[in-house]
Structures are given as C-alpha cells and as structure tokens.
Amino acid sequence: MHKIFLFICIVCFTQQAFAQIKPINTQVLVVGGTTGGTAAGIQSARSGAATIIVEQTHMLGGMLTAAAVSCTDGNDGLKSGIWQEFREALYLHYGTRNLASGWVSNTCFEPHVGDSIFKSWAAQEKNLQVIYGWYFNKAIVANNKITGAQFINAKGEKLTVRATIVIDATDLGDVFASAGAAFDLGMEDSAYSGESEARVKNDIIQDLTWAAVLKDYGPGANKTIPVPQVYDPTQYYCSTKDAPCNAKAYPLGTQQVLNYGKLTTTDTMHAKYMLNWPVHGNDYYLNVVAMKPIKREAEYLKARNQTLGFIYFLQTQLGFKNIGLAEDEVNNGIALMPYHREGRRVKGVVRLTINHIKTPFNYDLYKTGIAVGDYPVDHHHGKYNGIVPDIVFPQVPSFNIPLGALIPQTLDGLIVCDKGISVSNIANGTTRLQPVVLLTGQAAGIMAAECIQQKIQPRNIEVRKIQQALLDLNCYIMPYCDVDPTDPAWEAIQKTGAMGLLKGVGKSIDWENKTYFYPDSAVVGEEFSIGLHSNFDSVVFDKNLFNKQLTIDDAKDILLDNSHLLFNKIESSRPAPKPSLFFDARFWYEKLHLSNFDLNRTISRKELAVFLNYYQDYFKTYPLSLKGEMMTK
Template sequence: MIKKLLFVLLIFNCTQSFAQTIKTDILVIGGSASGTAAAIQGARSKLKTMLIEQGPWLGGSLTSGGICVLDGNRNLPTGIWGEFRRRVREFYAKAPGYDTTYNAVLRFEPYTGAAILKKITDTVKSLTVKLNSPFISIKKDGTGWDVSATLDGKTTTIKAKVVIDATEMGDVALKAGEKLIYGFDAKKETGEVLAPENASPQIQDLNWIAVLKDFGKSADKTIARPEGYDPSRYACLKGKNIGQMLNEGKLPNDKYMIKWICGTQYPVTANDLKPENREAFYAKAKLHTLGLIYYLQTEFGYKNLGLDDGFGTPDNLPSQPYLREAGRAASGLIRMTLDDVYKPYDYESKLYRTAIAVGDAFPGQHYSEGGAPVVNYTAFPAYGVPLGAIVLKDQDNLLVTGKAMSVTHLLNASTMYPSVQMAVGQGAGATAAYCAFFKTTTKNLNVRIIQGELLDFKAWIMPFADVKPTDPYFRAIQQIGASGLLRGVQKADGNTAKLLFQPDSLVATAEVEPVLKEIYTRAFLWFNREKPGPVFTIGNLLSFISETTLTDPHTLEIGMQKAWKAQYKFSSDFDLKRPVTRREFAILANRYFNPFGRTVDIAGRMMN
C-alpha cells in the first residue's frame, strides 16, 4: 500500500513539474517600452513569444514611471512607436485643445498609455503576456536559456531559444553573468571629445514623477505632511513661474505631469540600485516627491491640485521611478559612442549600415549633487542604433535593451529615452525572431535579413526626417541610405539636428563613386571608361545600370522612358542629359542593382 502511494505521489509530482515548465521561442523579461515592442515584433514575425512583467502594467517608464510627455522621436514615427503614437492621438482626437499635428509632442494619461499597449498585445497572435510575474533566475541550456519566474503564483521554468532583457536595470544580464559598468567613461576609453579625462561612477539622478489633477478652484486636496518634510529642499522654486512649469507637463483631462529638476529629481548611486537596496531607496525618493506636492499645496496655494489616482498605488505615485541610467553591458559586440552619432560616415566601421532602430532624443545630464563632469552637447543629430549594441559577446541568444545596451554614458542619455527604447525593442524582437526561426545564435546574425524584417513592419533603419513613411518609395530610400550610397545631411534645429535625405537635390559623383567601387568590381571599369562629371546624370545612371545588370543600353533606355512617369511616378521629364535627383537615383538604384542586398558584417563593412 505504501509503495503504491509513493508511486502515485511520484507521478503527481512529475505531472506538476511538467505542468510548470513552458517552452517558447522568444522570452522577453520586462514589460518596459522596449520589452513590449520586442514582444509584439517577435510574435508578429510568427515566432512563439512570451512576455513576463513583474508589475500590473505594460510600458515601464512610459506608463508605470509616469513619463507621459514625450518629445523624443516625434519626427521619427518608426514602427511600433509610430503605431502607439497614432493610437494615443486617435484616443484623444476629440479632447479639447489636443495637438494632433504630425510631429507634436505626445501627451497622454499613464493608464491610457498602458491600456493602449495592452490592447495592442491582446490582438497579436503567438504572444502570451503575463503581468504580475516576477523574474527569479536564469541559466544557460545549450544554445537557449532556462528562466525561472513566478507565473500565476507558481514558480515556473520557461525554456526559451532567445531571451531579451528588457528590465529597467539589466537585472537579467547581470544574473546571467554579464558585467555592468556605471557612470562616466574616460576619454581614453571611448575617444569621445566630450568625455572627461577620468572615469567617474556618478550616475544621473532619477525622477519620481507625479501626476496632478486640477479638481477645481474650491477643492482642497492637500495631502498629509510627508515624513521628514523639509520645505528648504524646495526653496529653489521661489521666483519660478509655476504656472508655466505646470503647463509644460500638461496632459489631457486637466492633469499635469510633474517632472521637475527641483522637487522630483533625486540623486542615485549604483549601490542604491542593487535589488536588496531598492525598496528602501525608493521610499526616500518618493517622500521627496510627496514633499514637493505638499510644498506646492501649502506654500504656493495649489490646494486644488491633487494626486491623480490613476496609478492605483497606495500613495498615488507611479509604481516605479523614471530612471535615466543604470548599468551598461561591458561586453557588447560593439560599443556605440557619440562619434557614431555626430560623425557616422567618417570611420572604417560603418555602424549606421547596421541600424535596427532610430533615435533623436536630446541627451541631458541631471545631477542635484555637485562633482559630476560638465557636458555641453552641441546640436544633437538623429541617429541609427546599431545591431551590435544589443548583442552580448559572451552570452549567446541573450539580447539587452534599456540602460543595459552597449553604449557610452554620454550616449545613454539619449538612447534610454522611452520612445527611442520602443524603437530599440522592435529591433531586438526582430533579431530574436531571426535567431529562433533560423535555429541559430547571435554569433551568426545576418544584418540585412533583420533590417528587411523591420522594414516589412514599417520600422525605420535610417532617421531621415524629410521622407515620411507614407511615401510610396520610403523603403527604397531607407535601403539606399543604409547602404551608404547616398548619405544623410545633418541640419541643426535648435539643440538637435535632423538628418535629411534631401530627395530633390542632385547626386554628386564624388559621393556615390567610392561606394559603388566598394560594392561592384565592374564599377572600376565603368568609371575609368565613362568619366562622369561632378554631377551624375540620368544617362550616367542608366549606363551604370546597363553595366552592372548586363542589359542592352538601348533596350533599357526605351523601357525606362515608358516607365518614367507611368510606373515610377516621377514628375520631371525623362532626359538623359539632366542631372538625376537623389530620389530618382535611390528608386532606380534600389530597383536595378540593389546595393542594400550586399551583405555587411556587424561593423557595417561590406562582405564579399
């Protein structure tokens, strides 16, 4: 009888163990902006995908952290970020005064943003989302990973071919054995002109944001005096235009996002971010923000402004901070620096050719305590995020997003921005899908296939602000830009610089000749024979197409003349002697000799 009972218990335990093991192609850990986008893209690429998030909302800093006024990437509505932005604008389209112009700053209530993200994920096949599901541990299993997490109250093992660390602080990468680095890099390490001579562990302040609601002039929403309240900590607000500061964070439905240098910004160290120290540290940061609210209500008379209860937390504050900086991966396949943004075309490596996301958020340096090196960024250009920045050298099939990306401190100040991270997440999702679909590892990535998948799903790989995604030849221009055949032009616009394709300008021979020679061996013969002038003509382009495709020149000319307006919709007349525009060149080059089809390595070098 005892033997039978033991046998039954053994079978029961085995069944329970089996029931608590899940297999998936892609596992995304962290429902941050990057994690949500990564999971959506992985599943849309038709790979079985699971997303686990320890909190109740999707979006991370974007929603649970309250950073709901976004000006980054407003000129670059790439892929899933563009989809999210469009849905937010549609939701508020009838709200009085809501700005729906093409590149308006995006404003939304945090719970609305979380609901929109959840609605998108609910419609994606092959995607399972588990909220309130903390990550526990990770260990290698062949080319994949075994991850332990709490799902539906039970400890569960998830076997995944590829894992994406989309936590806010690189917790997964750290537990997998990746070393994280914090603070300023030394100039000698990165080569960045703006970097300090010596490294410094100081990291940027976090913000514990608050969302206030105007309950009407007669309302009194004064909160209880916070523990340890010291009004002198907010004296920096005296003499400030509080009305203007409130308006800068204005949200729909008479609400305001409060993210102020004086009041919600709080110093943080790497030690504060250790898992065992976070809870106590966060409590101090939240008290600092609550003190600001009390100060506004009692010292400035804003009793009518009360904490919005949309976060569903006991103190009505966001459930997590807006964290600007944490640990960065020490061993990415490449390390992206400021020079890759300011001078992307000037190096032997051509990382722009490997971009899987775009960004334009102006970087800042936020410190409430002295001692940090002073950084004065010049007009900051839009940029592409290279594939190698999310891939780890020594951890196959583990990708990193968020602050754990392989970038320098000075560049993290832009790439950490939520809208940029949503773009990065989509790139990570496509990369994970590539590995899972082709049953390979991150040591064998094909940049062009991954980029092609992203372009299929309306993501941008080149940040050309003057070619909108509605352009019928948007993809052709993106591909030609990523080949390096036609380069973007940086144009300063305040403290940022747009990257422009300038489709109506002319093609300089000096620009295209080096790349054509790099890609096509027959190009040397052609340039020596034809000797085109300083500006490429339509005739030059057709002659080069004939050379590379071995098409009869006369036949090509007759066919092109017929297709010029009927097929390609060019507004100009067909004239072989006329200089060709960059738009015309891009469309025809992409169609006939396709430089984007040439394989590049992880550094962007052309491969034979």
C-alpha cells in the first residue's frame, strides 16, 4: 500500500513539475527584460507590433535595475533616443538635471526608480505584455527559422511562446545558441579578428559582478550582516587606502571608494551606494555560459557570496557598520541577477571590430549605424585564476553600431540585441555598456516591427528606412557630439554624415570620447570632393577648388555640375530646383531657414548639409546593403 501511494505521489509530482501552460502566440517575442530587451519590447510595441517580453526576474531594465548597476557608463553628451528619454524621466523624478552624485558617472539613480520608469512605459503600450518569472529554456526552430521559445519557471512549469520575430535580449546569447546560430566566445587572435591588438584565442570571458545597493543608516546604527560562507578577508586587502595591504594600496579612502557609486536619492538623510568595485572588491570570474539559465542560479551563489564578503569586510574591518544593505532596493539590497560583461557573440551578417571603431571612415559600415557610444574599451580580468594575455586596448573615438551586427549570418526570424551582437572580443569592451545597449535595443524593436509590417526577414530590411525611423525618434545614427536634436540642422547633419558626403573628426578623450562634425566650420573643397566620389562614380569637380574654402557660389557651381547625380530623383513635394533659383536670398531664408545670404562668403558645413538634405531624400534614393554599399533600386 505504501509503495502504491509513493508511486502515485511521484507520478503527480512529475506531472506538476513538467506541467505545460497553454501556448501563447504573438508577433514579436523579446526574450529577456534586460536593458536591451526592455528597450526593444517597448519600442516594438510603440511601432505597432504585438509584443511580449518574457523576463526571469520581477524587474525591467536588466543591468540598469535588476543587476543594480545604476551608475551608467558613457554617452553623457549623446542625447539619443530612449537613452535620453530615460534620463529625462530621471530628471523629472529627482527634480534636478544633475545626477552626478557618484564620481564614476554623470547619471546615477536608484534601481527601483529605473524599474518604475520602464514599467510605467510598458503599461502605456496596449501592444505590449510583460511576463515575469520565466527562464529561457530552448528555442523553437523549423527550416532554419526560429519560430518561438520555450520557458521554464521555478515550479518546473513550461511555457511556449510562438512569434513571427524573436529578439534575443539575453545577456549571454542563450537564444541564438539554442537555435543553432554560429557564435564566438572568449578572446581571439589577430589572424581571426583582423585586429593587431588581439593576442590569443581562448575561452576567457570578462569577470562578472554581483552588485549590491548599500545604505547609510546613520551614526550609531549597526547593520553588520552575518559572516558569509567561505569568508576570506584577504581577498579584499588593498581595496581602499584604509584596508590592510601587502602590495600596492589603492590610493583612495573607503568613503571615497563608496562615493564612486553614490546614487541620487530624494532622501537627504540616508545616502545610497552602488557596490560595483573592481579593485579587490566584488568582481568575480565565473563562466556559466554553457549552462541552462535556470541552472546557473546555484553557481551564481559564489559571486553573490563574494559581494557579501566585501560588505562584511567594509563593516567589520574598515568600520562602516552603519552602512548596510538597502532594504528598499532590488532583493533587500542584493542584485537579482549578475552584471555580465561578456557572453556569446553571434556571428552576424557583419561584424564590428576595433578597426571599424578606431577608423570608421576607412570602411563603409558606419553608414549603416543604428546606435551610438563613446566609452573607451574596458575589460575586467582581475579575478581570472590563470594567465590573461596582455592586450593593449587602443584609444578610440565615439562610434556607431552597424545594423547588420544584430542579424545572424544564416538563421532567420531572429534579431539580437543586448551584449550578444556581432562584435569582436575587444570591441565588446565598449559596445556592452548600458546606454549603447539601450539604444541597440530600441533599434531592434523598430527592426522587428518593420519585419512584421513588411512581412520580411531581418536580413531583407532596408537600412535607410530603419535609420529614418530612428531619426524620427531623435536617435543618433552618427555619433556627432557637437550638434544635438534641438538644432534644426541635426537631422540634415546626421543624414549627410551617414552618406559620407561630409565626414566628422574623431578624438579619444579620456572616458568620454568624441566625434565632431564642426557644423560652423568652412567646407574645404577636397573633403567635399572625397565625399562625393565615395558615393558616385561620375562626379564633376573643379580641381582648382580642392584646397580652397568653398564659398556659397562655389557650392552652387559644384551642385549644378552634379545635379544629374544629386537631384535625379526629387521628392514630389519638392520640385526640381531651377538653376536661377538654386541659391537666391529668398530660397536661402524661407526654404532653408538659414541666415546671412552672401554668395561670396564661405559656406559652413551645416549650411551645405541643410541644402543637400532639403532637395534630396538620399535615404530613399540611394539604399544601402547591410555592409554599407550603395545599391540601386
């Protein structure tokens, strides 16, 4: 009798553990409410596609919220798209435009505030459903096309979501790997990557961090946590100037180290701090890429314990017992998920390497840009238990992400965002950061909705159509820091830059790199000639103008000489210009909204961009391939 009862119990448990929830159908499925996934899902819905985000935690925003890395890196001067929209919401919440409370970033905020912003946006979209508490389990693939995904929860229940387009927004590239797409993992040698900086091919990935949010509970408070398992205080030696150290001590004191990630808060009595400290702190080497997402949780306890040990060290060894885990943030102060810096990188239709970032105008990929970044290359390898090749990371200007890096080489039905896009190991050190990933996700959402509306595969997307949609949302496609969307000439400059008719100048500047358009500078004949020749074969250009700063009259002559190229397909709403009216005062003031008309003065780069953009929609007339090559319709 007992054996029969036991058998019945086992059968019942097995049925419950593998219970199937009724399948769901949607147009766009976003796997992961990560930084990129949240942006992708919200934008896909805004663009008209029925969209579902499936997220394993109870928060939206990934790195920015659930991983508690809420001091952002980079893009402070690039006021682009959903990244700037997010910052504007933070400014409104905190009642200030100064969020530089921590010295690591100009944008520091509380994770719960970021989560509330993303959730409020999601709630406004009738086309969007967010499902929490489900881990990705496996991709559903048929005839080399992904058609959905299966998820599993802590109870062992399974959920199937079928979709026309799937977006892989996982930190580690779980979806495209499960679907059979080719990918890269770890470091590369120069023969493979084409980068002189690359050294040795191996499977070493960057350290991850299980971040935490700390709170100052005031003088006299004792928030000391229980001693963590496997606690070794020597791991945290040299983490601050005040810590014991048998080597070179870190030069800043403990309070200064805490201020590294000090968060903006409306509570003036109790400071909060992001604990994401790489110097003998809470970085941790852990490679769980090959494991199923739900199975990783047990391994993550090691990284979580590393962080608890650091907190205990700060409290007991360094005397900060009044600073404890913030009970009103994430999981009682501990992140819900790790801050993964690196995972799989899909082999895409195109691949962004550090060569493209260093010298973008030597290649055509920059013409296909859909997101921008300005952070230097930054890898974390301090906790790897072995020898890490000594890679010298180059100085870089600001850069953009090519559209084709989001599309797998051969697999259909899938768009990749977050950290798994097609980049080299070295390039990943800058493309992985929060603002870039947020913007990449927004572009992925637009791409997914376009695929639904046009009934096409991602690889058949028109680059210029996606770029125009991004520009309509004030998203930068070129990383020009000296002209922002409030400038009436901004879109014209972005388009002229993406055509390569006038190129910018990139500069490496510490932790915030730049590319300048120099809108008020004069146009030099040679640079405009190079820009024209890079797009058209039969350009007419007077060599006497090569070394000259062009006047408005010079520009008029060049444009008239090449009108067969520049104005061969005029928008119906803007009839072809008559030569006599090409550059007259009325046209200059009333149509172009420019000032100081004088044929004999030099024409600025901004003015030339505005003129070119007024009479020609290059994005419709001259489509691009995913590799940045001009195509003819």
